[in-house]
Amino acid sequence: MKQLTIQSSQRNYPIVMEAGLRFHIKKWLNKKYSSILIITDDEIANKYLQDVAGSLGDQHIYSYIVPSGEASKSIEQYYKLQTKAIESGLDRKSLIIALGGGVIGDLGGFVAATFMRGIDYIQMPTTILAHDSSVGGKVAINHESGKNLIGCFYPPAAVLYDTETLKSLPYREVRSGYAEILKEGLISDNRLSEELLALSLNQVSSDQLENHLEAGIKVKANIVEEDEKESGVRKYLNLGHTLGHALEATLGYGKVTHGEAVANGMLFALHVSEDVKGEELPFNKLYNWMNVNKYPIVDIEEESIAKLIKSMKSDKKSVSGHIQMVLLNKVGEPTVENLDDSSVEAYIRTYIERMNKL
């Protein structure tokens, strides 16, 4: 078992990682709740819902299953969940458990944050990727114009990570999750990124995975403790996300996974960083790592450049119409830069050229 404590302005909360944790949830509830609503998706429900519900004892337990996938982070699904919570008789002393990947964590967390002005919730991530989103209290749903545009900062009561649930992950999800761990390495620690960039993801052992998750969570935890509301260093966590989000939006959600999009976004960020900062960065190593581990390398087409730029400008991080990117002075030393459209467009073009030569 591994355990960390996160300090947030509203509360401190534990992050617990353990194989089989889903059978011992009750132990980690630090108060008596009047009722509990488990929110999960149809894939996870089949595998783990019974285990979790059964571990909670003789409480009033309800569950609600949404279709798996990004489309469930909609205003309609959000309202249905509010209705479910009301109809189940949840009150201010009730608990929501978000059992699933990042979609479920974001959606369930936002429901908890706004049900009767906020009730407790627990994150139970079931993907590697969600090690990132489950820590730090960012919760949100999507607007048809963009991801996570409607949401708030609302820390969970706990993050309970049953690492057994990661064993059955499809390889694509492993890849998606490791992109965020690599991001955490790149913005903080050369040793961790060197280790990750040498890794074949289909040969990772359970122990290695737990160690990598812990390392990633520690990076994230340190950052969100320093800057909960993303006015400063928390922005560094967006490395790769400016182009990443735009790729997801323009290709259509689900075409590439979030982590795959972020991996492509990081490659682009390293390309831009080398030009702006004049330092050599592990662009080629990342490119090779993506190839070895079968990340889809997105081929950006001439006619999609304008759409990408527009999407990057509508990102939450953008201020006064500039595009905000996280760049690296060197590995472990990120900075935030505001770039105008034409510079970003020029960088996309030189990126396309560079990729064509590889």
Next chain:
Amino acid sequence: MKQLTIQSSQRNYPIVMEAGLRFHIKKWLNKKYSSILIITDDEIANKYLQDVAGSLGDQHIYSYIVPSGEASKSIEQYYKLQTKAIESGLDRKSLIIALGGGVIGDLGGFVAATFMRGIDYIQMPTTILAHDSSVGGKVAINHESGKNLIGCFYPPAAVLYDTETLKSLPYREVRSGYAEILKEGLISDNRLSEELLALSLNQVSSDQLENHLEAGIKVKANIVEEDEKESGVRKYLNLGHTLGHALEATLGYGKVTHGEAVANGMLFALHVSEDVKGEELPFNKLYNWMNVNKYPIVDIEEESIAKLIKSMKSDKKSVSGHIQMVLLNKVGEPTVENLDDSSVEAYIRTYIERMNKL
């Protein structure tokens, strides 16, 4: 001009009251905003939107007008406002101004609280009633099953109260607002409640009104500073609201105003308090005051009792199926009591009997 400062956990913010304040809004913006969205309703827009927009200088100013009335606190209107904010290019450095009564303040505040995880907003109340809702950071929309069920705690950047906008209020709105000021008197201060209960509302001068508003806001401010998240003394502000909300919901929103419903709810709360606490309270004085000032006295019918009980139980304040009511040991000394259905039902019956004898 009158000015107070409210201390909340997230920020301190000023409450400013002044005749003609709407012409000087810019002076009270404490930072440069990238753009401003004014949210108001069709009645207020005709009267004051131009004044407010004109006072903001050469910024990017947008406005969005919703139909006046409680029905605008819907999930649909909320989403339309998010869309408007995105399409207008608002970013994290933008400001929302909620110009109107409580509906606009609650709706505009909740949009601000959840747009890109929270941006600044300013409350510009234009009713007496909104002196209460604009202070303390409670923002929300309604669910079809009940008022304010979806929302959060999110303090404004400022509350700017142009008392000139109160001069043209319909008498019904004056009545509605004074019910909340009286509530603030009853829970805190015998002198203030005595003064208010002797008042004919059609004879109140501007100076008197400003003084009463200030007194009410001070009560509210002291309470929310002590208990921002309503775990303790903030509940006292719900005096009259348990039955009040239920009356609004069962009669249909708009049949009685919020304040009129609260006045009836306070009468019921005094009735229950006298029985539970065995002290004589100003039940008759309140009843006479309501008559003098033409508050509708709701005639509770036998067949609506079950519906009222159900509605009171689904209130946010209710925990574990009990009905929570604020009672008075004496004027200025409120307590919170959890009552079971059958006691509340019995009290409604003795209340009906008592009212029939008056």
